[in-house]
Amino acid sequence: MNTNRRDFLTLTGLTSLSLALPRSLRANTTPPHVLVIGGGFGGATVAKYLKLWGGNIDVTLIDRDASHYACILSNLVVTGAIPISRIQLGYGNLKTKRGVNIVQGEALSVDPASKEVTVKIGNDFFAYAFDKLVLSPGIDFINPAGNYNSDLTPHAWKAGPQTLLLKNQLAAMAKKQTFVMTIPKSPYRCPPGPYERACSVADYLKRKKSGAKIIVLDANASIQAEPINFGNAFTKTYKDVLTYIPNAAVSEVDSSTKTIVTSQGTFKGAVLNVIPNQRAGQIVANAGLVNDPTGKWALVNPLNYASTLYPDIHILGDSQGTGQPKSGHMANSQAKVCADAIIRGFSGEAPDPSPVTSSACFSPITSKTASWLTASFQYDPVTKAMKRVEPSFAEAPRPTSDGMEQMFHWADNIFADSFS
Amino acid sequence: MQTSSPPSHPTTLLRAANPRTLLALSAACAYHTLPAAPPPGQLLSSQCFQCHGTNGQPVSGFEGIGGENANEMHKELLEMSLRKPEGIMDLQIRAYTPAQLRLIANYLSTLPKTGETNDD
Numbered sequence: 001m002n003t004n005r006r007d008f009l010t011l012t013g014l015t016s017l018s019l020a021l022p023r024s025l026r027a028n029t030t031p032p033h034v035l036v037i038g039g040g041f042g043g044a045t046v047a048k049y050l051k052l053w054g055g056n057i058d059v060t061l062i063d064r065d066a067s068h069y070a071c072i073l074s075n076l077v078v079t080g081a082i083p084i085s086r087i088q089l090g091y092g093n094l095k096t097k098r099g100v101n102i103v104q105g106e107a108l109s110v111d112p113a114s115k116e117v118t119v120k121i122g123n124d125f126f127a128y129a130f131d132k133l134v135l136s137p138g139i140d141f142i143n144p145a146g147n148y149n150s151d152l153t154p155h156a157w158k159a160g161p162q163t164l165l166l167k168n169q170l171a172a173m174a175k176k177q178t179f180v181m182t183i184p185k186s187p188y189r190c191p192p193g194p195y196e197r198a199c200s201v202a203d204y205l206k207r208k209k210s211g212a213k214i215i216v217l218d219a220n221a222s223i224q225a226e227p228i229n230f231g232n233a234f235t236k237t238y239k240d241v242l243t244y245i246p247n248a249a250v251s252e253v254d255s256s257t258k259t260i261v262t263s264q265g266t267f268k269g270a271v272l273n274v275i276p277n278q279r280a281g282q283i284v285a286n287a288g289l290v291n292d293p294t295g296k297w298a299l300v301n302p303l304n305y306a307s308t309l310y311p312d313i314h315i316l317g318d319s320q321g322t323g324q325p326k327s328g329h330m331a332n333s334q335a336k337v338c339a340d341a342i343i344r345g346f347s348g349e350a351p352d353p354s355p356v357t358s359s360a361c362f363s364p365i366t367s368k369t370a371s372w373l374t375a376s377f378q379y380d381p382v383t384k385a386m387k388r389v390e391p392s393f394a395e396a397p398r399p400t401s402d403g404m405e406q407m408f409h410w411a412d413n414i415f416a417d418s419f420s
Numbered sequence: 421m422q423t424s425s426p427p428s429h430p431t432t433l434l435r436a437a438n439p440r441t442l443l444a445l446s447a448a449c450a451y452h453t454l455p456a457a458p459p460p461g462q463l464l465s466s467q468c469f470q471c472h473g474t475n476g477q478p479v480s481g482f483e484g485i486g487g488e489n490a491n492e493m494h495k496e497l498l499e500m501s502l503r504k505p506e507g508i509m510d511l512q513i514r515a516y517t518p519a520q521l522r523l524i525a526n527y528l529s530t531l532p533k534t535g536e537t538n539d540d
């Protein structure tokens with residue numbers, strides 16, 4: 001790898017040279033180039049809004065996959081309520097309607113000094129130069145110890161093939177069998193998500209697999225989001241099928257026997273849905289940008305989402321460490337703040353000093369009802385952090401069929417606002 | 421990581437990897453302006469678009485919010501921020517200061533009304 005990388009950099013020496021010119025010398029010849037890694041909720045939104053608001057900016061969006069599968073609504077794919085095509089989001093509109101350059105490839109490393117990203121496309125390596133880089137790669141996992149293999153015990157916490165794998169395993173369960181799932185230690189992607197999954201699976205088992213049970217092993221001390229709605233669901237709606245066990249830290253997983261060892265005992269299931277603990281997407285670590293006290297996330301300035309280490313590299317969505325919830329709605333929200341600040345930066349202006357961001361999650365509780373959770377954040381100039389505005393923070397009073405209907409409308413609109 | 425030899429033709433590499441560099445080399449005399457600074461209220465208003473659609477033009481369900489009278493919109497937003505919360509809208513609106521709600525109402529009023537044009 002080292003030799004390859006060195007040869008490769010020599011080959012691209014020309015690229016580095018021309019970009020080494022100060023912006024003032026290049027500004028009147030070419031538009032600035034923003035490179036975005038990760039075409040999920042943060043990356044797609046920032047690419048779109050840079051083009052929508054920015055005028056003459058070159059924007060390139062790189063994702064390893066040809067299209068993105070949204071995690072939003074994916075628990076309904078697991079239970080077979082909706083087809084996977086409902087959550088498949090392509091890049092065609094960003095390309096044709098917005099003029100974003102779309103590239104399918106895997107970003108491997110970032111060189112902050114020469115301002116280049118190494119991207120693997122097929123079997124070849126390419127250097128992509130940038131004026132500004134935005135990383136929105138979502139999460140990666142901290143795999144549990146033992147003989148763990150997500151092809152046997154799926155997480156389904158990145159949507160796509162993993163979602164279908166879990167769906168098929170659930171469908172193949174016999175009556176009276178047990179579904180075992182884990183909830184990662186906070187913070188993780190989508191605070192209500194695992195509890196939502198527990199409810200969706202419990203509802204499915206009740207309807208389709210009589211006598212089957214679900215065991216929910218939570219690494220945390222208590223329900224991490226919507227304690228009232230999920231608490232009611234666990235202790236009332238699903239009391240005959242669901243067992244909730246808090247403080248269950250995972251020590252070992254054997255995926256071949258579907259056995260899990262936790263601080264609350266050893267469990268075995270017909271299906272074992274391990275959702276491992278989480279950290280920033282690997283490319284953020286490769287770029288040397290993981291610098292929060294827990295060693296998992298990237299610290300950023302919430303006025304523009306620039307890394308606290310490199311002002312021209314921005315990190316959005318699940319990977320950043322501002323403490324705002326890791327949700328798609330929030331990634332979209334941050335992406336707009338970032339796009340606006342990058343555009344202002346190109347015209348020599350400071351970022352908006354008082355941005356507001358929001359998060360919203362809808363959770364199916366039964367096959368007919370859904371609840372929701374929402375919170376909004378204002379910039380606090382004293383702490384230089386985003387601060388939750390308490391009166392904006394609440395869970396739905398109860399799950400309703402109206403909530404379910406709103407959930408689908410919201411999904412349609414956030415999918416379109418991010419991807420087209 | 422799988423090792424693989426780097427592309428053998430740097431020119432091809434450059435063309436594929438960095439269209440911008442080619443532009444810089446071939447159009448060295450071209451003139452172009454930097455992006456203009458965004459109008460006030462644009463960023464704040466865009467936080468409505470996750471539900472109400474890009475530029476206030478929803479694709480499903482929720483109300484269109486572009487091109488309404490600014491004073492009426494402002495009044496409505498203030499009312500929602502003060503009444504007993506009925507849903508997500510009434511909660512999210514509580515995050516904004518009165519001055520921010522004014523900026524939002526003003527900016528949204530400059531957008532096309534729903535169905536009149538698209539957001540291109």
Ligand SMILES: Cc1cc2nc3c(=O)[nH]c(=O)nc-3n(C[C@H](O)[C@H](O)[C@H](O)COP(=O)(O)OP(=O)(O)OC[C@H]3O[C@@H](n4cnc5c(N)ncnc54)[C@H](O)[C@@H]3O)c2cc1C
Nearest residue numbers: 038040041042064071107137138190317318327328329362
């Ligand atoms: C079951 C479930 C339910 C959820 N429900 C909700 C909900 O109701 N509301 C809500 O707001 N959020 C919800 N979420 C959370 C939401 O999906 C995430 O928070 C959101 O997707 C984060 O956006 P992101 O841009 O950080 O990452 P992602 O959207 O995951 O995008 C990351 C992209 O980067 C690409 N990528 C990563 N690394 C590289 C690389 N090195 N090179 C090239 N490409 C790369 C990936 O392929 C991917 O497409 C849910 C999540 C789950 C799991």
